[in-house]
Amino acid sequence: MENKNGEKAVNPLGKPEPEFKLDVLTFIFAFVGGIISWFNMLLILNYMEVWAYLSIIFVSSVPGVIIAYKNRYWGYGFMFGFAIAGIPFMIIDLFIGGYTFATTLFIFIIMWLLFWKAWRSLSSIKITDRQNQ
Numbered sequence: 668m669e670n671k672n673g674e675k676a677v678n679p680l681g682k683p684e685p686e687f688k689l690d691v692l693t694f695i696f697a698f699v700g701g702i703i704s705w706f707n708m709l710l711i712l713n714y715m716e717v718w719a720y721l722s723i724i725f726v727s728s729v730p731g732v733i734i735a736y737k738n739r740y741w742g743y744g745f746m747f748g749f750a751i752a753g754i755p756f757m758i759i760d761l762f763i764g765g766y767t768f769a770t771t772l773f774i775f776i777i778m779w780l781l782f783w784k785a786w787r788s789l790s791s792i793k794i795t796d797r798q799n800q
Contacts, residue, residue, distance in 0.1 A: 700748030
């Protein structure tokens with residue numbers, strides 16, 4: 668990717684941004700996210716307590732951030748796999764499946780806006796500041 672000046676875009680660590688590409692590990696993490704999501708929804712179905720519903724937030728966001736720290740597309744795959752698993756679970760319980768799907772997509776959008784957009788903005792500020800000195 669190139670920025671407005673025709674230079675290669677760099678991430679906050681100063682490394683060039685890779686082109687968008689899905690690899691095998693992205694799909695593997697999507698599958699893993701789906702399996703973890705399915706077990707989490709079964710936990711909610713069996714216990715039906717507030718802590719079980721709140722577990723979606725922690726079980727999706729914490730591993731998603733850790734995985735995305737290594738490769739953001741793997742983190743995207745994990746979050747989408749976690750969310751997509753809610754769709755077939757709607758056959759068993761409409762509310763739990765829909766709640767998982769909607770909550771995980773909402774968390775993904777928040778993370779994407781915070782990390783992707785904010786880090787890019789901070790990165791461009793750092794680059795501009797370095798160039799001005």
